[in-house]
Amino acid sequence: MIEVTGLSKRFGDVQAVEGVSFVAPKGRITGLLGPNGAGKSTTLRILATVLQADQGEVQIDGVDARKDPLEARRRIGVLPHGSSVYGNMTARENIAYYAALQGLTGATAEARIDRVIEQLYLEQIADRRARGFSQGQHIRVSLARCMVHDPSILILDEPTNGLDVLTTRALRHVILERRDAGCCVLFSSHVMQEVAALCDQIVIISRGHVAVTGTVHDIRIATGKDDLEDAFLAAVDLEDTD
Amino acid sequence: MNGFLVVLRKELLEGTREWRALAMTLLVAPLLGPFLFVGITAFTMHQAIDDVAAAIEIPAIGAERTPNLVAHLRQSLIDVDAEAFADQGDQTARHEALRQAVRSGEVAVGIVVAADFAEALAAGRAARVWVVADSSSTRARPEANRVQGALGAWSAMVGGIRLQLRGIHPTAGAPLAVLRDDVSTPSRRAYLLLGIVGYFVLFAVLIGGSQIAVDITAGERERGSLEPLLAMPVMRETLVLAKVLATLVVMTASLAITVTSFAVAVQLLPLGEMGMTANFGMVVAVQIFLLVFPFATMAAALMVAAASLTRSFREAQTYTSIAMIAPTLPVVFAALRPMQDSVPLMLVPALSQHLLLSDILRAEALDPLHIVASVASTAAVAAVLVWLTVRRFRSEKLIL
Numbered sequence: 308m309i310e311v312t313g314l315s316k317r318f319g320d321v322q323a324v325e326g327v328s329f330v331a332p333k334g335r336i337t338g339l340l341g342p343n344g345a346g347k348s349t350t351l352r353i354l355a356t357v358l359q360a361d362q363g364e365v366q367i368d369g370v371d372a373r374k375d376p377l378e379a380r381r382r383i384g385v386l387p388h389g390s391s392v393y394g395n396m397t398a399r400e401n402i403a404y405y406a407a408l409q410g411l412t413g414a415t416a417e418a419r420i421d422r423v424i425e426q427l428y429l430e431q432i433a434d435r436r437a438r439g440f441s442q443g444q445h446i447r448v449s450l451a452r453c454m455v456h457d458p459s460i461l462i463l464d465e466p467t468n469g470l471d472v473l474t475t476r477a478l479r480h481v482i483l484e485r486r487d488a489g490c491c492v493l494f495s496s497h498v499m500q501e502v503a504a505l506c507d508q509i510v511i512i513s514r515g516h517v518a519v520t521g522t523v524h525d526i527r528i529a530t531g532k533d534d535l536e537d538a539f540l541a542a543v544d545l546e547d548t549d
Numbered sequence: 550m551n552g553f554l555v556v557l558r559k560e561l562l563e564g565t566r567e568w569r570a571l572a573m574t575l576l577v578a579p580l581l582g583p584f585l586f587v588g589i590t591a592f593t594m595h596q597a598i599d600d601v602a603a604a605i606e607i608p609a610i611g612a613e614r615t616p617n618l619v620a621h622l623r624q625s626l627i628d629v630d631a632e633a634f635a636d637q638g639d640q641t642a643r644h645e646a647l648r649q650a651v652r653s654g655e656v657a658v659g660i661v662v663a664a665d666f667a668e669a670l671a672a673g674r675a676a677r678v679w680v681v682a683d684s685s686s687t688r689a690r691p692e693a694n695r696v697q698g699a700l701g702a703w704s705a706m707v708g709g710i711r712l713q714l715r716g717i718h719p720t721a722g723a724p725l726a727v728l729r730d731d732v733s734t735p736s737r738r739a740y741l742l743l744g745i746v747g748y749f750v751l752f753a754v755l756i757g758g759s760q761i762a763v764d765i766t767a768g769e770r771e772r773g774s775l776e777p778l779l780a781m782p783v784m785r786e787t788l789v790l791a792k793v794l795a796t797l798v799v800m801t802a803s804l805a806i807t808v809t810s811f812a813v814a815v816q817l818l819p820l821g822e823m824g825m826t827a828n829f830g831m832v833v834a835v836q837i838f839l840l841v842f843p844f845a846t847m848a849a850a851l852m853v854a855a856a857s858l859t860r861s862f863r864e865a866q867t868y869t870s871i872a873m874i875a876p877t878l879p880v881v882f883a884a885l886r887p888m889q890d891s892v893p894l895m896l897v898p899a900l901s902q903h904l905l906l907s908d909i910l911r912a913e914a915l916d917p918l919h920i921v922a923s924v925a926s927t928a929a930v931a932a933v934l935v936w937l938t939v940r941r942f943r944s945e946k947l948i949l
Binding site: 318352355356357358359377378380381383385386387389390391392393394395396400404405407408409410436449452453 | 559783949
């Protein structure tokens with residue numbers, strides 16, 4: 308479970324995130340929705356402990372991410388936006404590197420590596436160098452390596468950006484499977500249909516604030532719009548007129 | 550396995566996967582460099598040895614006025630061409646033509662015998678001979694010196710005969726016997742040629758690790774694999790230390806190859822013929838390796854620190870080229886203004902290694918205090934650089 312309370316982050320003159328609070332429970336898929344530049348990535352990078360919030364608190368399964376970032380990192384799998392794998396190493400080596408960094412060794416590590424390779428349909432390319440991989444193959448390897456230690460929380464920043472239908476479907480499959488296994492999945496997107504199709508709950512962020520939180524149904528009611536796209540725009544508008 | 554070893558092993562694995570680049574950095578400068586240096590040095594040495602023995606021919610205007618001197622020059626393997634520039638007309642015009650030819654480099658050296666040479670010689674006045682040479686030409690200097698020396702010898706010989714004819718012992722005209730007492734040792738003389746070895750070794754260390762240092766810092770960041778790595782449960786100082794050590798491993802390989810390569814290549818120099826001995830066997834190679842190793846540690850930390858400061862691969866390459874030259878500047882300064890070893894100088898990394906290496910190559914005893922100062926100061930600078938890099942890795946600026 309992720310509990311975010313009053314998160315604020317400033318870069319120079321830009322207030323990227325201001326007072327963001329939400330809870331992403333386990334066994335649920337939480338979508339972080341918002342226009343480009345709304346503060347989604349900054350929020351997720353703070354949750355992933357690669358950035359430090361100016362204010363606010365992040366609890367990762369009850370671990371304070373600021374006080375004990377190493378423990379928090381053991382519980383999360385992070386897929387940062389635009390991240391890539393090592394081109395000179397095979398898919399398996401890339402995954403094994405992260406397994407080792409997460410402290411997995413020996414037979415346990417091997418079993419976990421084989422498991423994620425299977426989960427993300429990487430068997431065919433597992434022993435090929437990542438240099439020639441397609442965008443979709445890259446994302447699958449990235450996802451496999453961030454899941455290799457079987458984290459209870461997955462944080463995915465715009466994972467479906469630029470993916471073909473097949474990879475998107477594989478990704479959805481994995482996200483749903485993880486949710487059913489009791490994981491807390493938090494992912495960001497600016498594509499409403501995708502969020503609506505997958506998420507159990509949605510957090511709409513606009514200009515660094517949380518505009519609306521709730522299920523798709525809740526958001527439709529709160530904004531008075533039936534269509535999710537209209538609801539999204541209305542939510543962003545609400546925030547703008549504040 | 551702990552995070553440090555995991556990261557170190559991965560960086561080295563990835564480094565060896567780029568084997569072409571790695572081979573280039575390890576083979577070109579470290580392996581071939583010493584042989585190239587030795588090849589060029591051996592060539593010039595052989596040339597110098599040959600030059601002393603080889604017969605030369607020089608233009609000699611007015612040589613017909615002094616067959617005696619010509620015969621003496623021939624004995625010194627200096628043949629004269631008395632007909633040179635004969636088509637130019639009179640003595641003055643021919644002298645001018647010779648000067649032009651020497652200035653243009655067409656002729657290395659020539660002599661002009663004065664028109665009144667025979668009369669002056671007969672009358673016991675100083676007979677004039679001009680040696681036409683260009684003192685700014687390093688190529689022509691050995692020949693000019695040879696001609697000058699042969700003329701001086703003839704002058705002394707004729708002077709001696711004149712004194713004897715007057716019943717005076719020839720030594721009366723040479724009251725001073727200037728003797729040269731050369732205290733240099735064969736190894737010290739050899740150092741005149743091998744002085745560049747120290748600079749080369751330090752440079753090979755710096756070059757060796759620059760590629761991998763950029764790859765695993767700015768390169769990792771630019772390719773987008775740094776951010777997910779930072780979300781791994783590994784302390785930032787562990788990451789930095791592993792990356793510095795990975796760079797150090799490659800630099801150490803570069804150092805070992807360079808020193809070994811030099812030790813082998815130096816045996817090919819004809820030092821014995823020049824009265825020199827290179828103090829550069831395998832034992833010395835090991836000593837050099839051990840003395841330069843602390844510098845490699847500092848260089849690895851410096852390269853990683855420089856490359857971590859930058860936002861892109863390209864920028865990192867600029868920074869590391871500066872980082873490659875900066876440490877060797879004191880060495881260049883020391884080469885221009887030779888200095889005596891002292892503890893304060895031993896506190897300057899690179900310079901201290903250079904001075905210690907010079908001592909070893911000259912087969913001189915090392916002061917243990919100097920070694921301690923060199924190792925301690927270099928290690929201290931390395932530690933500061935690592936600390937700065939850790940700070941950089943802890944800062945958010947690394948990924949923003």
